[in-house]
Amino acid sequence: MGFKNYCFKKSLWVFHFGGASCNNCDIEILDCLTPRHDLERFGILLVGSIRHADVLLVNGSINMHDKERLIEVYNQAPKPILVIAIGACGCTGGFFTESYTFAGPVDKIIPVDAYVPGCPPKPEAIIAGIVKLLNK
Amino acid sequence: MAVNLFYFLVFPGLLFAGVVGAFLSWFDRKISARVQFRKGPPLLQPFYDFFKLLLVKETILPKHGSPLVFLIAPIFAVFGATMAGVFILLPLFNITTGFRGDLLVIFYLLTIPSFSYIIGALASGNPLAAVGGSREMKLIISYELTFLLVIAGVIMKCGQKFDLDSIIQTQQAGSPFIGSISGVLLFIAGIFCIQAKLALVPFDMPEAEAEITEGIFIEYSGAAYAMIKLTKYIMFFILPAFLIALLMNGFKLEGIGILWAVLKVLAVVLALTLIKNTNPRIKIKQAISFFLIWMNLLVVIALVLIAFGY
Numbered sequence: 001m002g003f004k005n006y007c008f009k010k011s012l013w014v015f016h017f018g019g020a021s022c023n024n025c026d027i028e029i030l031d032c033l034t035p036r037h038d039l040e041r042f043g044i045l046l047v048g049s050i051r052h053a054d055v056l057l058v059n060g061s062i063n064m065h066d067k068e069r070l071i072e073v074y075n076q077a078p079k080p081i082l083v084i085a086i087g088a089c090g091c092t093g094g095f096f097t098e099s100y101t102f103a104g105p106v107d108k109i110i111p112v113d114a115y116v117p118g119c120p121p122k123p124e125a126i127i128a129g130i131v132k133l134l135n136k
Numbered sequence: 137m138a139v140n141l142f143y144f145l146v147f148p149g150l151l152f153a154g155v156v157g158a159f160l161s162w163f164d165r166k167i168s169a170r171v172q173f174r175k176g177p178p179l180l181q182p183f184y185d186f187f188k189l190l191l192v193k194e195t196i197l198p199k200h201g202s203p204l205v206f207l208i209a210p211i212f213a214v215f216g217a218t219m220a221g222v223f224i225l226l227p228l229f230n231i232t233t234g235f236r237g238d239l240l241v242i243f244y245l246l247t248i249p250s251f252s253y254i255i256g257a258l259a260s261g262n263p264l265a266a267v268g269g270s271r272e273m274k275l276i277i278s279y280e281l282t283f284l285l286v287i288a289g290v291i292m293k294c295g296q297k298f299d300l301d302s303i304i305q306t307q308q309a310g311s312p313f314i315g316s317i318s319g320v321l322l323f324i325a326g327i328f329c330i331q332a333k334l335a336l337v338p339f340d341m342p343e344a345e346a347e348i349t350e351g352i353f354i355e356y357s358g359a360a361y362a363m364i365k366l367t368k369y370i371m372f373f374i375l376p377a378f379l380i381a382l383l384m385n386g387f388k389l390e391g392i393g394i395l396w397a398v399l400k401v402l403a404v405v406l407a408l409t410l411i412k413n414t415n416p417r418i419k420i421k422q423a424i425s426f427f428l429i430w431m432n433l434l435v436v437i438a439l440v441l442i443a444f445g446y
Binding site for chain 2: 003006007043048080
């Protein structure tokens, strides 16, 4: 079990699900992969297909349209998969909470393993969140 | 029988080629990272990726497709790559098996991984995988003739000998084929063929991440995707090794020769990586005209030069 877990922690492939986001969180997530922060040092890669993913990053407020798609993407992912909610909208709904299209924060729809609050969170905060999740 | 199984499973075959190929793929990722001013992944990263996919992740079968063909295709791919690896690496490591005429066998075995990818992609029932599969098919059609002509040029250069053993011995007795004008032209065409065979960046339309989200591999997960990764690692070692055997003198495994052998493999992989990092992805139409017109022209010029003895 130790060896399997070690390999899993050393090679996390990330799939990015953007809800109805204002794009700030998307930019900060992409910032993590740029030369300054370089997440590939830890074996973290951005993949194009959910079938290859180990981590599902969800950001933005989830509205009625996004809800079905988020559930479908989550069901298509090979288990075990970690879900990280990024930003104020992903964690709680932010100021969209009272909107009539709002379908609940991410953790009401799919199980969430880690929350990275902030509007938007800094790349350092995202890296810190992933490290805390891995050391759990 | 036991010796053949050893060849296939351990020494020049599955285990050895897989491990060396994994390290080469780390080298490729590290050089890419350095080109982009990043730090790059740790040395054992390819092994973490492989064992994570093999041991931890769930394998999902397609609902609207053929699960059996979908699962068999990666195994065929590993088999084809390993067989080709055995036939390429046995002469390179100076092990004589008494098998003659292996160049054509190697040529056919090297296409098996690509064909398996296409079959697996079409069996998954995903439209994006079908797009990737058709692109891969067109890519095979375009580079295969050039690759065959490169091999034909090498056969002409060493005096109508069809086996890798005598090609390597002819070069080691005389001078390496890359030392002549025609050899350089053949090397350039060969590098681009390898680039297309490995689906590295100027020719990565079958698995374009941005447009068709990994294309032919879109539905693969878990252990099946681990088999595809293993095939990619093996191909990443045996194709540069094949080019070294054809044009760059092979390996001389004594004293300083071992260092030279390692440096030659690293140099070819470095060339592939630098081409990958300095070019954008081209369209499939451009790839076809690139190979069918320009690369074929280059190789035909090389063949004419060989006929006149340059």
